[in-house]
Amino acid sequence: MKRADVPPAVFALSGAHLISDIFSNIYAPLLPLFIPRLGLSLAAAGTIAMAIQIAGSVAQLFFGPLADRWRPRVLAVAGPIVAVTCLSFAGLATSPIMLGAILVAGSLGSAAFHPTAAAIVNRVGGARRGLAMSVHVTGGAVGNAIAPLIFAPYAQRLGLAWTPLLAVPALLLLARILRGIPDVRLAHGADRGGFGALKPYTTPLALLWSVVVIRTIVALGFSTFLPVLMTRNGLSVSEAGIAVTCYLLAGSLGGLAGGPLADRFGPRRVIAWSLVLAVPFLVGVSWVTGPAGFVVLTAGGFFLGSTLPVNITYAHLIAPVATGTVSSLMMGVAWGVGGMAVPLVGLAGDALGLGPTLQVVAVLPALGALITVALPAGRSHEDEPEDALSFLS
Numbered sequence: 001m002k003r004a005d006v007p008p009a010v011f012a013l014s015g016a017h018l019i020s021d022i023f024s025n026i027y028a029p030l031l032p033l034f035i036p037r038l039g040l041s042l043a044a045a046g047t048i049a050m051a052i053q054i055a056g057s058v059a060q061l062f063f064g065p066l067a068d069r070w071r072p073r074v075l076a077v078a079g080p081i082v083a084v085t086c087l088s089f090a091g092l093a094t095s096p097i098m099l100g101a102i103l104v105a106g107s108l109g110s111a112a113f114h115p116t117a118a119a120i121v122n123r124v125g126g127a128r129r130g131l132a133m134s135v136h137v138t139g140g141a142v143g144n145a146i147a148p149l150i151f152a153p154y155a156q157r158l159g160l161a162w163t164p165l166l167a168v169p170a171l172l173l174l175a176r177i178l179r180g181i182p183d184v185r186l187a188h189g190a191d192r193g194g195f196g197a198l199k200p201y202t203t204p205l206a207l208l209w210s211v212v213v214i215r216t217i218v219a220l221g222f223s224t225f226l227p228v229l230m231t232r233n234g235l236s237v238s239e240a241g242i243a244v245t246c247y248l249l250a251g252s253l254g255g256l257a258g259g260p261l262a263d264r265f266g267p268r269r270v271i272a273w274s275l276v277l278a279v280p281f282l283v284g285v286s287w288v289t290g291p292a293g294f295v296v297l298t299a300g301g302f303f304l305g306s307t308l309p310v311n312i313t314y315a316h317l318i319a320p321v322a323t324g325t326v327s328s329l330m331m332g333v334a335w336g337v338g339g340m341a342v343p344l345v346g347l348a349g350d351a352l353g354l355g356p357t358l359q360v361v362a363v364l365p366a367l368g369a370l371i372t373v374a375l376p377a378g379r380s381h382e383d384e385p386e387d388a389l390s391f392l393s
Contacts, residue, residue, distance in 0.1 A: 028224050076181050215311070
């Protein structure tokens with residue numbers, strides 16, 4: 001990848017994505033500490049995770065169309081600031097309700113940023129939109145991945161009450177990075193954004209949305225409960241954080257590879273093969289221990305993560321209008337609906353055991369791969385037709 005292939009604005013958005021998603025992942029790494037402190041059951045922990053997903057994902061249904069019609073730069077700048085500021089106070093929670101309120105408030109900032117930033121990347125990415133989206137998404141994936149390395153050792157050593165101090169360096173970095181976000185308009189001409197513009201693309205978007213939901217259930221189920229499973233298997237909180245970081249970093253590397261591969265081979269093919277290849281490795285997470293277990297874990301994370309930027313660019317390719325709204329559907333509603341299944345994973349873990357439950361969850365990507373068969377094959381943006389609807393024929 002040459003730096004010249006990616007506009008500077010994409011790197012700025014990727015940097016803001018990284019910092020925002022570090023704090024958006026404050027909950028799962030600290031869950032082994034929150035559970036005894038606040039008396040949480042796995043079902044309660046899953047319910048809080050669901051609330052976070054609703055606030056951070058389903059709320060994008062408001063912010064995505066707003067970005068189409070208004071000033072997306074305002075949302076892209078304010079979102080990370082709100083997220084970092086609010087989420088840093090999670091360690092001060094003294095009850096499950098207080099914890100949920102803090103996490104929901106911060107997640108709304110994340111909801112403002114994500115569909116807006118993805119739509120801006122699509123606008124400025126030029127002919128290499130797959131690559132641009134991979135760079136942007138990889139920023140968030142890396143932030144999500146390194147969060148356990150930051151929060152788990154920090155809170156274990158200093159205590160949960162000191163998490164607000166972590167916002168200070170993050171906000172200083174954001175003050176510099178956010179200057180590079182361009183002031184663009186997403187809607188132009190007759191395109192005024194909103195859900196009405198998406199009616200001609202309903203069927204393929206619905207199919208792709210279903211694939212994203214399935215992927216989200218798997219991704220959130222593993223990232224939420226892997227630290228708990230590993231600490232129950234004898235690892236310390238810090239060791240479990242390192243293992244999950246390896247898993248998430250592998251996913252970010254997969255995401256960085258997925259976009260360029262989709263530019264070359266087509267998004268449907270990349271999504272289908274990535275989901276199929278993820279299954280055996282994710283199933284093996286509960287069976288394989290020691291160094292080999294880390295290899296299996298990271299391989300599963302790589303293949304599952306490689307679909308993330310491709311899903312977004314594929315959706316923009318299917319429906320090249322109302323990009324903020326499209327992003328809110330694929331990044332927001334799909335992730336939110338997938339997040340609603342996390343309490344069910346927790347309930348099953350309480351009843352059947354966490355290991356067997358995650359093995360069942362690990363098979364779900366195969367279903368997503370089957371759904372991709374009904375999707376249009378796709379093509380690169382260099383070959384994008386003047387009539388976007390011909391892409392669906």
